[in-house]
Amino acid sequence: MKTDAEPLCLEADSLTLGYPGRTVINALSFAIPAGQVTALVGPNACGKSTLLRGLARLLPPQRGAVLLEGQNIHAQSTRSVARRLCLLPQHGEAPEGLTVRELAEFGRHPHRNWLGASTPKDDQIVAEALADVGLSALADSLVEELSGGQKQRVWLAMALAQQAEVLLLDEPTTFLDPAHQFEVLHLIRELNTKHGRTIVMVLHDLNLAARFADRVVLMKDGALVAHGRAAEVLTPTWIQTVYGIRAEVRIEDDGVPLIVFRG
Amino acid sequence: MSRHPPLLVAATILLGVCVLGLLAGSHWLSPHKLWLALTSSNPQSAELHLLSKVRLPRVAGAVLIGALLSLSGCLLQGVTRNVLADPGLLGLHSGAHLALVILLVLANPVAAGHLRVPVAFAGATATAALVFAASRNRRSTSRDILLIVGIAMGAALHAVGLLVAFSAPSEVLARAMVWTTGNLGGIGGREVSILGLALVVIAPVAWGIGKQMDILAFGDDCASSLGVSVTQVRLLAMAIGVLGASMCVAVGGAIASVGLIAPNLARRLVGPRSRPLLLLSACCGATLVVLADTIGRTAFGMLELPAGILVAAVGTPYFLWLLVIR
Numbered sequence: 261m262k263t264d265a266e267p268l269c270l271e272a273d274s275l276t277l278g279y280p281g282r283t284v285i286n287a288l289s290f291a292i293p294a295g296q297v298t299a300l301v302g303p304n305a306c307g308k309s310t311l312l313r314g315l316a317r318l319l320p321p322q323r324g325a326v327l328l329e330g331q332n333i334h335a336q337s338t339r340s341v342a343r344r345l346c347l348l349p350q351h352g353e354a355p356e357g358l359t360v361r362e363l364a365e366f367g368r369h370p371h372r373n374w375l376g377a378s379t380p381k382d383d384q385i386v387a388e389a390l391a392d393v394g395l396s397a398l399a400d401s402l403v404e405e406l407s408g409g410q411k412q413r414v415w416l417a418m419a420l421a422q423q424a425e426v427l428l429l430d431e432p433t434t435f436l437d438p439a440h441q442f443e444v445l446h447l448i449r450e451l452n453t454k455h456g457r458t459i460v461m462v463l464h465d466l467n468l469a470a471r472f473a474d475r476v477v478l479m480k481d482g483a484l485v486a487h488g489r490a491a492e493v494l495t496p497t498w499i500q501t502v503y504g505i506r507a508e509v510r511i512e513d514d515g516v517p518l519i520v521f522r523g
Numbered sequence: 524m525s526r527h528p529p530l531l532v533a534a535t536i537l538l539g540v541c542v543l544g545l546l547a548g549s550h551w552l553s554p555h556k557l558w559l560a561l562t563s564s565n566p567q568s569a570e571l572h573l574l575s576k577v578r579l580p581r582v583a584g585a586v587l588i589g590a591l592l593s594l595s596g597c598l599l600q601g602v603t604r605n606v607l608a609d610p611g612l613l614g615l616h617s618g619a620h621l622a623l624v625i626l627l628v629l630a631n632p633v634a635a636g637h638l639r640v641p642v643a644f645a646g647a648t649a650t651a652a653l654v655f656a657a658s659r660n661r662r663s664t665s666r667d668i669l670l671i672v673g674i675a676m677g678a679a680l681h682a683v684g685l686l687v688a689f690s691a692p693s694e695v696l697a698r699a700m701v702w703t704t705g706n707l708g709g710i711g712g713r714e715v716s717i718l719g720l721a722l723v724v725i726a727p728v729a730w731g732i733g734k735q736m737d738i739l740a741f742g743d744d745c746a747s748s749l750g751v752s753v754t755q756v757r758l759l760a761m762a763i764g765v766l767g768a769s770m771c772v773a774v775g776g777a778i779a780s781v782g783l784i785a786p787n788l789a790r791r792l793v794g795p796r797s798r799p800l801l802l803l804s805a806c807c808g809a810t811l812v813v814l815a816d817t818i819g820r821t822a823f824g825m826l827e828l829p830a831g832i833l834v835a836a837v838g839t840p841y842f843l844w845l846l847v848i849r
Binding site: 341362 | 731733741752794
């Protein structure tokens with residue numbers, strides 16, 4: 261593993277996660293560098309989503325700890341963590357009858373007092389978030405009337421309005437066609453380059469991970485197998501080890517690996 | 524702000540229905556007489572007595588019961604994320620019925636009359652606590668487990684209640700029936716103040732956790748990630764929901780499905796956000812119960828139909844319609 265001098269924002273320290281009677285992740289240690297896009301990849305049931313929930317303080321560790329900016333995340337309040345770290349679950353579910361703006365506004369919740377009154381600053385932040393995801397024109401439309409790609413962009417606007425430095429995304433491209441997968445990932449990449457957000461996302465598609473992430477974390481059976489730049493991690497040997505299938509890897513002109521599975 | 528008109532309209536209708544409730548009865552008052560009675564300097568008039576001792580507490584009780592049941596319905600629907608949830612599905616009515624039957628068997632009629640409200644309240648809240656305890660032990664992640672356990676518990680307690688009532692002297696069954704069919708005839712100043720106190724405690728808390736309840740609708744993980752303490756908010760919402768509904772069941776008996784009808788009607792008009800929804804639901808629920816009670820005691824001549832039966836007559840078809848449409 262590389263030992264970069266980059267600042268670390270989120271660390272797992274011999275983290276053991278699981279559910280009653282079942283351990284999913286065993287004594288895993290790794291650090292997520294600040295200001296980068298990290299993709300968690302691996303076969304189904306390898307513990308990617310469990311790890312993401314653990315990192316987001318949604319699952320208490322059985323042993324070990326998660327450190328956010330060097331401090332144990334479970335020693336901090338839900339609200340305090342929510343101002344710095346945001347998780348978007350795989351399926352964002354919104355009740356019917358909410359408009360795009362109303363949904364995005366909920367991102368301001370951790371910054372408000374208990375009455376939850378909205379200030380002009382909140383309104384401005386929400387408007388900017390909607391502009392960033394290209395939904396300003398649809399601000400007053402109902403969320404349920406939007407397409408799948410647009411819905412995902414509303415949730416991203418909510419996450420943006422939350423102004424957390426760290427964004428954890430669980431399969432942000434599920435149920436999207438290839439064009440919309442690209443659109444959403446371009447947007448996520450932009451949140452990183454333009455707003456400097458640290459992003460950790462679970463992805464299934466290795467080619468998308470290779471194209472859109474700075475670093476790739478390859479997992480199998482709850483353990484970290486390889487960790488580093490896409491070209492270092494997504495090699496035929498590692499893919500064979502983790503997925504048990506043969507793959508060819510070509511390095512494209514722009515330096516991005518292209519993986520073709522041969523079964 | 525474009526969402527305020529429904530609330531203004533609903534509040535106006537509620538006011539109108541309340542005036543109708545004060546005027547209507549075996550002895551109809553004219554609006555002019557109502558005005559005179561309310562402004563009269565002579566408190567001895569028979570009509571003022573009728574108003575202040577009989578009709579006013581009854582209409583006020585109906586307003587409070589309708590509002591409390593609707594708030595309770597909103598809270599429960601929010602917590603279970605199931606718009607078909609109703610406080611009655613937690614087995615409150617059966618618990619209150621069983622407690623009353625046991626009371627009637629054990630105590631003499633006069634003592635039983637005095638203890639009626641606290642005992643029914645205890646039966647209802649104990650049942651809800653039992654339902655929560657039983658559904659917490661389940662590993663199931665289904666949000667509906669609470670309602671399924673509640674329905675089962677309700678059926679079981681209802682059977683036990685009937686069993687005890689049938690094996691007791693015949694008047695026990697009859698009195699328990701009268702006490703539990705949603706009759707508002709017995710409401711006086713004392714009951715109104717109990718219900719009023721419940722509303723004064725519950726409504727601000729429900730309003731206060733409104734934003735958190737909205738966020739709970741996005742799922743536990745998302746809510747937690749937005750800074751909501753999911754478990755605390757959910758427990759608080761259930762606790763005040765159960766207290767409010769139990770109070771209504773104890774005072775007014777089973778007025779089923781107000782907590783289902785009013786929030787769903789309101790949701791269609793103002794959307795899913797909790798705060799406008801709570802206000803409008805309370806108005807709709809209050810209107811429904813006042814109207815049902817007024818019709819029940821005037822439209823059928825000498826026969827006085829309990830409000831619970833009239834609400835159920837409207838509520839059941841509405842429930843079926845919701846199930847079929849959704």
